Amino acid sequence: MNILTHLKSGAVRSLKAWKGVLVIWILIFSLVSLIAFPLKSGLKSLIGSSMITELLYDSINADVITDMSKGLASLIPAITSGFLLVFFLGFIMNAFLTGGLFSILGNKNSKPSLALFFAGGAANFWSFILITILTAVMILLTASIVGGISFAIVSAAGSGTSAPGATGKVIRIALIVVALLLPILILVADFARAWQVANNEKKPFKAIGIGFSTTFGTFLKSYPLMVIVMVVQSGFGALVMSKLLSLKPSTGGGVFLLFIGSQVLFIIRIMLRAWRYGCVTSIMESPSPCFQRSM
Amino acid sequence: MKRTVSLSIICLILMQSVLSQIINKEPLSSRQTYYRIDAKLDPEAKTVTGKMEAYWVNKSTDIVPDIQLHMYMNAFKNNKSTFNKGVGLNLADKKIDFGWIDIKSFEDGKGNDLLGHMTFISPDDNNPDDQTVIKIVTEKSTKPGDTVFIVVQFETKLPQGSFRTGFADDYFFVAQWFPKFGVYEPAGMRYAVNGGWNCHQFHRNSEFYSNHSVYDVKITVPVDYVTGSGGMLINEVTDADGKNKTLTYRAEDIVDFAWTTWPGYAVFTDEWNHVKITLLLPHIREEQVERQFLAVKNALEYLTKNVGPFPWPHLTFVDPPTKGSFAGGMEYTTLFTSASADKLPGFIHLPEMVTVHEFGHAYFMGILASNEFEEPWLDEGVNSFWEERIMDHYWGENSGLIDHPLLKIADKSMSRTSYLGSPNRQLITNREYSWNYPQGTYSMMSYNKAATILYTLMGIIGEETTNEVFREYYRRWAFRHPSGKDFINVVNEVVTKIHGDKFGPDMNWFFDQTLFGTGLVDFKVNRYYNSKIRDFKGIISEADSHRFVAAVTKDDTIYKSTVELSRPGDIVLPVDVLVHFDNGDSIMERWDGKERFKDFTYTGTRQIEWVQIDPEYKIRMDANFVNNSMTDNPDRVPIRRYTNKFIIFMQYFINFISL
Numbered sequence: 001m002n003i004l005t006h007l008k009s010g011a012v013r014s015l016k017a018w019k020g021v022l023v024i025w026i027l028i029f030s031l032v033s034l035i036a037f038p039l040k041s042g043l044k045s046l047i048g049s050s051m052i053t054e055l056l057y058d059s060i061n062a063d064v065i066t067d068m069s070k071g072l073a074s075l076i077p078a079i080t081s082g083f084l085l086v087f088f089l090g091f092i093m094n095a096f097l098t099g100g101l102f103s104i105l106g107n108k109n110s111k112p113s114l115a116l117f118f119a120g121g122a123a124n125f126w127s128f129i130l131i132t133i134l135t136a137v138m139i140l141l142t143a144s145i146v147g148g149i150s151f152a153i154v155s156a157a158g159s160g161t162s163a164p165g166a167t168g169k170v171i172r173i174a175l176i177v178v179a180l181l182l183p184i185l186i187l188v189a190d191f192a193r194a195w196q197v198a199n200n201e202k203k204p205f206k207a208i209g210i211g212f213s214t215t216f217g218t219f220l221k222s223y224p225l226m227v228i229v230m231v232v233q234s235g236f237g238a239l240v241m242s243k244l245l246s247l248k249p250s251t252g253g254g255v256f257l258l259f260i261g262s263q264v265l266f267i268i269r270i271m272l273r274a275w276r277y278g279c280v281t282s283i284m285e286s287p288s289p290c291f292q293r294s295m
Numbered sequence: 296m297k298r299t300v301s302l303s304i305i306c307l308i309l310m311q312s313v314l315s316q317i318i319n320k321e322p323l324s325s326r327q328t329y330y331r332i333d334a335k336l337d338p339e340a341k342t343v344t345g346k347m348e349a350y351w352v353n354k355s356t357d358i359v360p361d362i363q364l365h366m367y368m369n370a371f372k373n374n375k376s377t378f379n380k381g382v383g384l385n386l387a388d389k390k391i392d393f394g395w396i397d398i399k400s401f402e403d404g405k406g407n408d409l410l411g412h413m414t415f416i417s418p419d420d421n422n423p424d425d426q427t428v429i430k431i432v433t434e435k436s437t438k439p440g441d442t443v444f445i446v447v448q449f450e451t452k453l454p455q456g457s458f459r460t461g462f463a464d465d466y467f468f469v470a471q472w473f474p475k476f477g478v479y480e481p482a483g484m485r486y487a488v489n490g491g492w493n494c495h496q497f498h499r500n501s502e503f504y505s506n507h508s509v510y511d512v513k514i515t516v517p518v519d520y521v522t523g524s525g526g527m528l529i530n531e532v533t534d535a536d537g538k539n540k541t542l543t544y545r546a547e548d549i550v551d552f553a554w555t556t557w558p559g560y561a562v563f564t565d566e567w568n569h570v571k572i573t574l575l576l577p578h579i580r581e582e583q584v585e586r587q588f589l590a591v592k593n594a595l596e597y598l599t600k601n602v603g604p605f606p607w608p609h610l611t612f613v614d615p616p617t618k619g620s621f622a623g624g625m626e627y628t629t630l631f632t633s634a635s636a637d638k639l640p641g642f643i644h645l646p647e648m649v650t651v652h653e654f655g656h657a658y659f660m661g662i663l664a665s666n667e668f669e670e671p672w673l674d675e676g677v678n679s680f681w682e683e684r685i686m687d688h689y690w691g692e693n694s695g696l697i698d699h700p701l702l703k704i705a706d707k708s709m710s711r712t713s714y715l716g717s718p719n720r721q722l723i724t725n726r727e728y729s730w731n732y733p734q735g736t737y738s739m740m741s742y743n744k745a746a747t748i749l750y751t752l753m754g755i756i757g758e759e760t761t762n763e764v765f766r767e768y769y770r771r772w773a774f775r776h777p778s779g780k781d782f783i784n785v786v787n788e789v790v791t792k793i794h795g796d797k798f799g800p801d802m803n804w805f806f807d808q809t810l811f812g813t814g815l816v817d818f819k820v821n822r823y824y825n826s827k828i829r830d831f832k833g834i835i836s837e838a839d840s841h842r843f844v845a846a847v848t849k850d851d852t853i854y855k856s857t858v859e860l861s862r863p864g865d866i867v868l869p870v871d872v873l874v875h876f877d878n879g880d881s882i883m884e885r886w887d888g889k890e891r892f893k894d895f896t897y898t899g900t901r902q903i904e905w906v907q908i909d910p911e912y913k914i915r916m917d918a919n920f921v922n923n924s925m926t927d928n929p930d931r932v933p934i935r936r937y938t939n940k941f942i943i944f945m946q947y948f949i950n951f952i953s954l
Contacts, residue, residue, distance in 0.1 A: 032945040040938040044931065051907060051924035056933035058693055059701070062708035063912070066716050067919045086945065087952070094953030132954055168579075168638060189954055237947060245940050246700035255935045262943045269950060 003225045006286070010229075010279030013105045014271050017278070020104050020117045021270045024097045028270075029263070031089055035082035039075070046071040057250060095132055098277075099124030102197040105278045106285070120197065127196055130204040135189035142181050150174035183226040187215040190280040191222075198284060214284065222283055229276045236272060240265050316547070318527055323548035323606055324507030324774035327352045328476045335515040335539075336469070336556065341392070341462050343451045347473055350404075350444045353437045355481035355490055360436040362443055363416070363494035364429050367471035368396040370497035371454035371461070375424030377417070378458075378497045394454025394461060398429075398474070404444030407434050419496045419730070427497040429474070447474055456621035459632075460553075465520075468615065468622035468632070470553035471497070478506055478666075478776065485666065485778040495668040498730035500737040503674070504666040505550040507774050515541045516556045523562075523575045524554035525630035527609045547607075548774060549628040550664055555613055567592045568599075569608050576614035579637045583646060587614060587633060590647035593689045594654045598681065601762040602658055603769035610657075612650065624649050626656030642699040644690050648706060652682040662773050670779045671729040671737070672810065676745020677782075683707040683746060707750060711915050713743035720744070721813040747915050748809045751816070754913025755805070755869065756790050756798065764789045779810075798869075808866045809916065816916040817864030818888070818908045820925040823874075825902035828853040856903045858895040862888055864918060873910040876901035904928075 014021070046068050047053060055061040065072065103120020104112030150170050192211030196202070215222060244262050249255045316322065334345035353359050370378035371394035401409045412433070415426045437443050451472045454461040460470040477494025480487040487493075493504060516522055518533055518540045526544025533540045546552055560575040565588045574587055591612060595605055607629050614633045615622040623634030631653035635646035659678040660667060667674040686695035686706035695706035714720055717739045723732060725740055732740055753761040768777070768785045787801040798805075808814060832846035858874055872884040878901045886893050886908075897903070905926035912920060 028946055028949055029942075031949065032942050036938055036942045036945065039941065040934060043934050043937075047921065047929065047934070049925050049927070049929050050921045051905060051926050051929065052921045053930045053933045055912075055920070056937075059703035060937075061693075062704050062712050063920055066708075066712040067921045069716060086949070090949035091952055094949065098953060135954055186954065237951075241943070241947060244943055249936060250932060252932055252935070255932055255939060258936070259939050259942075262939065266943070266946050266950075269947070273950065273953075 003221060003228070006221070006225055006279050006282045007228065007275075009282035010275045010277075013278030013281065014274035017101060017104045017112050017117075017274050018271075019114050020097075020101050020112065021267060021274055023114065023117065024101070024270050025263070025267050027093060027097065028090070028266075031086055031093065035079070035086050038082070039079060042071075042075045042078070046075075057248070091132070092129065095129040096121040096125050098132075098193065099128045099197070101274055102193050102277055102281065105274065105281045106198060123200075124193070124196060124202070127202045127204045127207065128193060131189055131192050131196075131207060134204070134208055135185060135192075138185050138188070139182065142185065143178050146174050146177050146181075183223060183230055184215060186230070187222050187226050187280070188212050190226075190277060191215055191284060194277070194281045194284040198281075218283055222280070225279055225283070226276075229272075229279060233269075233272050233276065236269060240269070317529070317545050318547045318608060319606060325354065326507065326509060326548070327354055327479075328506045328508040329510075330473070330475075330508055330552065331511045332473055332552075333513045334473075336467065336517075336520075338465060338467070338517060338520075341453045341467075343453065343469060343472055345449055345451070345473060347447045347449065348444070349447070349474075349476070350442050351476050351479070352442045353439055353479065355479060356439050357479075357481055357490040358436045358438055359479060359490070361430050361432045361492070362437075362445070363477040363492040364431070364474040365427065365471070365477060365494060365497070366396050366398075366415075366429050366474055367427050367497045368394050368451050368454075368460070369426040370471075371395065371457060372426060373424065375422070376427065376497070377420055377422045377425040378427070378499060380422070392455035392461075394452050394457075396449055396451045396472070396474070399448035399450060400446075401431065401448075402446045403434060404442075404446075405434070409433070409445070417496055418494065419498070419728075422496070425496050428477070428494050430492075449474060456619060459622055459625040461621060463618040463621070466557045466559070466616060466619040468553070468555045468613075468619060470551075470622075470625070470627065472553070475505060475551070478504055480776075485776060485781075486669075493666065498668070500671070500732065500741075501668045501729040503550055503660055503664075504668055504776075505664070507548040507550055507664060510544070510546040510549070510552040512544045512546070512552055512554075513541055514544070514554055514556075515539050517558075519558050520556040521558065521560035521562060521575065522554060522556040523560070523573060523611045523613055523630065525549055525552050525611065525627045546629060549607075550661060551627050553625075553627040553630055555615075555619075555622065555632075557616070557619070559616060560613075563588070565592070567595050570595060570605060571609050573609075573611040574614070575611070576635075577616040577637075579616075580614055580635060583614070583635060583639065586641070586646060587612070587650055590633075590650040591654050594651045594685050597685045597688060598655065598658055602681070602765045603662070603773060605657065606662070610654075612654070614646065624653060626653045626660065628657050628661035631656065642697060644686065644696055644698065644706075647690065648682065648686055648696060651685050652678060655681050655685075658769070663769065664774070664776050665778065666776065667729065669728050670725075671741035672725045672745035673777070673779050673782060675741045676725075676743075677749065679710060679742045679746035680749040683710060683750075707746075707915070710743040710746040710750075713739055714747050714916075715918050717743075721815065724813055725810045745810070750915040751809065751868070751913070752786070752802075752805060754909075754911075754915065756794065756802075760790060760793050763793065805868070808868075812866070814865030815918045816866045816868060816914060817862065817918045817922075818870055818914070819861045819863055819919075819922040820906050820908060821859040821861050821892075823856070823858040823903045823906050823925060825854045825856045828855050828898065853898060853900060854902050856897045856899075856901070858903065858906050860886065860893045860895075860906075860908060862891050862893075866916070868914060868916075870909050870914055871911070873907045874903060875905045875907075877904050 052064055055064050100117035100121030104117050154167050154170050188211035191214040192207035195210045196207045247258055249258050328351050329349060331348045332345050334343050336343050351362060370376050401413060403409055409431050413429050413431045416428050416430045417425045433443055456463045460468055477492045480493045481490040482488060495501060510526060512526060514522060518538060522542055524544050526546035528542060529545050530543040531540060559577055561578045561581055563574045563584050565572045572591060574584060599605055609629060611630045612633060614635050622632050625632045633646055633650040633653060655678040660674045665673040683706040691698055693705050694703040696709060697704040719734050719736045722734060722736055725745060729737060764786050767789050768782060771785060772781060783806050790798060790802050830846045831844055835842045835844055867888045869885060869887050872886050874882045874884060874895060880901060884895055907924040909923055
């Protein structure tokens, strides 16, 4: 099977998993609401019946922020703790949801049901948390090593005037290196999780090992595939963030449309994540020497 | 005898030199001082050795027994100098390359050695370790109209880049580097009760007060170094051995002479009307050249139109490299330094802001040579006010500083935010000398509060009147030494000339409360309400009985509408109040602000929908714009929009961390 076939297979699987995608959206939205709506109420109570919001139409206004600084200062601890809570819960919840998603993306499940989604999430929860943490650590380590080497090169070059722009070039090269290594680590994590679900094993370290062997066993196929998927995901994310965040609807109807549009786009974003998992699962399920060995 | 004759000839040449005009057709100032300096940089030893021939003319009616000169490089000499005490320098923690200035010889015009007559003085704090001011008792007291000539051999050791002067590797910014005359103030000038030298020590928060002078300066540097200065380049000669070159500069009617040299500078030139502009910056920042020239040309245009002409045909500005960032953001009238970073997105207008600000000092301190030591607000505050006006005029009323779709910040907001956001905003008034501001309030008071005060003044008297105030200030005080009271006198005269007694006989009431007071401005809408006026309803007593009379409800119900305002702030200012009714009518009221509260009452069929104090946000000293308005139907759209965007951001963030 070629890359295109896996991309197509991943897309079909993700579409079939639409119920899981919707569950993920609802749960993430609910989680974010825990902090967003109290924040909104806090801001409304700070502004009260003032007309100062007319200064906020164009952008956040420094004068208004200054005048509300005392009130905002009282909101900041709540926002900070709320943010940390959402971060922590989001991380845990996603481990569960990812387990569910991988469970219904397998080919053997012709009818991906919500029951299977939740059962898969529960069955793989602890193991997926560990895989996610290990992968995050590997990514951070890689970034730190590349960053450290770059810093050493820049420092060794000294502060002379002989090579203007040398620092910028080193930083650009370091970013490119990290960007090239990132798909490998993501592949390792995805293969590890796909393998675990496929084999019904709860051995995260073994899964990571198999993730590495499968990644390099199928490297010529899986790496370009992951690059394509990540480019699409990142491009979509960047486009949405830049466009949506710069939109400035000035009516209540406009804001509502922005809300609806942004949520639809976020569902598509989750669908793209499911597409990535589906592609990796498809490669995992394809008959390859590496996969058979690891099975 | 022979030596005396030759020195006398030198003096005559010096006099001739200052009288000759090279840059402008006519002298711009009265020129009490003149400097001819021949200096050589030793890039290895980090020293500048020089010979200075200079004079000071006693234009007062006093007989003056001495002269006083700044020796500011000695501020960097040790940890006991007043400057380093002000910085809180802990020499135990750092390896510091000190800076100092040594006088090798000091003679008067007749060849008399004055070195023995030289003493270090500390007029500000009596610090015996400070050596930033010298006093020399001359052989004879200087009579009115007489001139004191001096010939000084000096060596200046540059410090490791610190507070706008010094070196970093092969980068040099040479400022405060030669002995410079203080200003002799006769009785009646500014605040002087008796005649005397105004020659302050070098402090952490002080920069300039000098006479407008002519400078003829020769600078010798290695041949591969690129040099810029506050003077006009007259000549450039390479030595016979090809190692060094000597550049000859001439500057007229500026208050200080500084220069910079570095092999890494790229040089660009541009023109605005009669002004030839030279920009020196590192090659890596060449993409910012257009931004920098646009900024300086905008400032030239705006200040020329609204204040007065820029009289010099030359202007040099420098964007120092990262290693020379210590030199950034400083002004020497026809030379100033900007500040930037190697890769700075276009939406951040930081280089433009610094360029506009430092160029503005050519007016406020350069041309209008106020005493920054004693009245820093008249220099930094006034200049910040104009910087903010220029930035917001050319780069967007709400985006003068940052112009990004997600975030816009007006430059004028930064001053207001710094002033009103400071916990020390009411500690002290603007009467203090620059080094006396306590608890880190110098910048907030001198730059930010003063600029906000001037914005508030403009909000009261109007933009065109404000411009006329500054035009008159320029006409009256250009190339002289105005004080704060001179500026306020100009305000009073111009405002009463244009507006009569609309604001009272003068504007002193404004400055007394704002500039020389610590109070806050705050106006507040307490509430408004609309109550129906009903016909009589109740009991009427008649001869021996009581009769009930019922109210008659009419279709055209009459309302008594009342607005209740208050003034929680101490400062009394007149303010506009806009009252809007449900039938679309609006009434603009004027509240003199004298009472702590004010009610406006209206009777009619219309009801009040909303009320706004200072609807155009002109009283920028107001400590809280939020309580300036009230409505029954507050507009929540922006809050909903920001909440929506926060949700989007958080959703993508959580999705991102889930791998």
